[in-house]
């Protein structure tokens with residue numbers, strides 16, 4: 401490949417280190433090469449903020465830097481609000497600041513996780529990216545939010561679950577590093593939805609029964625026939641609109657989409673594990689982040705979760721973690737949820753299951 | 759790939775913008791060379807050839823968008839196909855315009 405991919409230069413050293421430790425031969429050689437150059441490619445502000453975090457970091461201490469791209473597509477943009485500064489008065493900037501803070505707080509209070517890398521990684525977010533930009537993303541170093549076109553989409557900082565979804569992409573990269581393609585990519589997407597939606601439920605103090613299980617419910621304008629970007633409880637029902645089209649997500653393995661598009665349908669087939677998580681949360685009841693979320697978090701951080709894991713491998717590990725942390729009944733609920741979406745477990749044929757872990 | 763193969767009258771180019779949070783707005787655009795004159799074909803090939811240095815297979819991570827270019831053509835009397843992807847932040851204005859407006 402010729403030319404430098406800019407965002408590789410932005411890739412934080414911990415991810416490169418992880419690639420060097422766990423990546424393929426190709427990833428390792430590329431990561432090693434990049435790591436030696438990473439300092440000079442990092443924007444000066446990002447370099448300074450990560451350095452200051454490393455110097456004097458109290459566990460769980462939040463560090464946010466919010467930038468304004470001023471409708472250009474150059475990252476990170478102009479620094480407009482740093483940790484502790486009062487509200488800027490710019491709604492998108494302040495929403496990004498608050499949502500990143502809420503997500504950090506959720507991971508720290510509930511799972512004892514200290515930011516993206518569990519070592520206090522300073523959170524960088526850029527608002528007003530591009531012109532009418534209808535997307536939000538994590539680029540390996542920071543979160544980025546568009547303003548939406550105003551016709552179909554409002555600004556992407558409006559939905560706390562979407563902001564938390566992007567931050568969770570960073571967490572996944574620093575843990576399991578699930579490859580963003582096919583089933584492992586759909587798991588990557590689904591896990592981001594899981595902790596995205598749990599962040600919102602945690603802030604709103606909603607039980608699994610009370611929650612709407614929608615991603616991006618605050619993004620769509622009134623003109624759109626839809627409830628949000630995705631529904632975790634009923635994938636495929638979030639919208640049906642002349643401009644936006646119909647929500648294409650499957651909810652069951654029978655409807656799994658084999659496609660080359662969207663990295664092998666990562667945003668499509670994520671509907672299947674999304675619904676499995678919803679079913680677990682409903683079966684276990686109460687606050688979904690306490691048990692269902694803990695099981696998923698334990699699985700994400702399990703060294704036995706390969707970066708190219710498929711649905712079955714992931715499902716099998718969730719049953720193990722449910723059993724380890726909450727016992728046989730929880731494990732059965734998890735097993736049943738996966739069965740309901742058509743995902744079998746490793747080492748089990750559908751008709752010879754025993755109760756609990758055999 | 760340094761350069762596209764020679765594309766004849768029977769070639770079809772499909773451009774789509776993929777990835778990101780909004781999956782249904784890829785707005786694929788198909789351009790049939792049979793419907794284009796020689797000048798237009800050459801201009802389209804030039805745009806695509808200039809994209810080649812920006813192609814990457816590692817695209818899409820963390821909801822980053824990318825452009826997917828698929829070319830179907832005949833070569834040595836058989837159907838052939840090419841597919842490559844360009845990260846959105848590396849995509850040229852002329853590629854975006856070709857996808858968005860169908861114009862070169």
Ligand SMILES: [Zn+2]
Nearest residue numbers: 589592820821
């Ligand atoms: Zn995502």
